[in-house]
Amino acid sequence: MSVHPTDRGELIEVVPLARAQMEQRRANSDHGSIYALLDGVCDPELPILSIWDLGILQDVRVHREDAWTVQDDAQVSLEVVTVTITPTYSGCPAVEHIAREIKATLESAGVGQVVVETRLDPAWTTDWLSGAAQQKLRAYGVAPPEERACPICGSLRVSLISEFAATACKSLLRCDDCLEPFEQFKAL
């Protein structure tokens, strides 16, 4: 998300198309309550961001499946929830943790059967971060992608120490004014 002036001088927020489509898919979904539950699932490396904020959560679908219960020896109709996620980086070790969290969160809320599906295509991009994610990152001391500014003092005089920081999704920078090192969410 970025802010751009229009011809008439007013500022408008520009949301990347892919993110807008995700928002729309959620708004039009019949499963808003499941999305809301999943807002509680966060990235273990950046616990301030939910999988929705990060754009990891792609889709929620529900279908019914017939099954036999052993207890009653009767046919019942089970609700199966399929949650589709996409990894941020190929080797991101958080994906499996996130999949477990999704299952645990939905199952403890009594949502029938849960299947977590991973989708690679289209590949994740930082364009999919929510508007709220940018704010939350800044407040957490991590510069949002493409924002070369110190999240601590706001200075624009910063230098890159390494493209690779403690996790695959961040780079390491230093503020040349307040001298604090900080991380930036890599633009991908």
Add this chain to the structure above:
Amino acid sequence: MGEMDDLSCLALRLGDDALIHSHRLAEWCGCAPTLEEELALANVALDFLGRARFCLQLVGRRLDSDEDRLAYHRDAREYTNLLLMEQPRGDFAYAMVRQFVMDEFEALYFGQLAASQDPDLAAIAAKSNKEIAYHLRRSRDWIERLGLGTTESRDRLQVALIDVWDHVAELFAMDEVETRLAGASIVPDRSALRDEWLAAVLPRFEAATVEPPAQMPAISGGRRGVHTEHLERLLSQMQSLQRAYPGLAW
């Protein structure tokens, strides 16, 4: 694993390349020259490990196997990675030259693979391309820094380049399997990428004041499971736990 269809065979090759390279990078854990490089090497290793998993999962789905069985329960003779990836870790200059020649190759190869007729391979390539772009930024930077650094770093870069050159020809070697797949627009023709690759790497070596050997020895065998002695040792370490306790989980 018996006879394998072309596509599974190719996915296994790409998976093995990524897995073995990832393991060599991971060997730098704890002994990189600086903390930032330590993080960078491990980060890049993780990208390759992720790619290896996507490829081996794809093979697993097609052949009724799974990624762990493929990674931990095949012998060297069944591994199909290129010989370049299995060469010992070497010094930092060797690690950077190997990374650089691979990154420049992968930028071309995966760039084209993203347009593959096979949707699974295309998706893996599209994902990898984003990562290859920043791997390349770093490895290009290191070639320049080592070449224009001290006499010591330049000399080491030169020695490393001569060593790496022994195994680069195999990057461009085609066989029947890949020729059939290239004919069906499923994979790029490796041999056709050689000139473009040379045009990418040679000016950067020149700028770094080092020179590759005039000849590129046509050493190959990895795709047929004929490896150098280094792969056995790598696998004996990587597989030791699963061989001793098959199926052991955390």
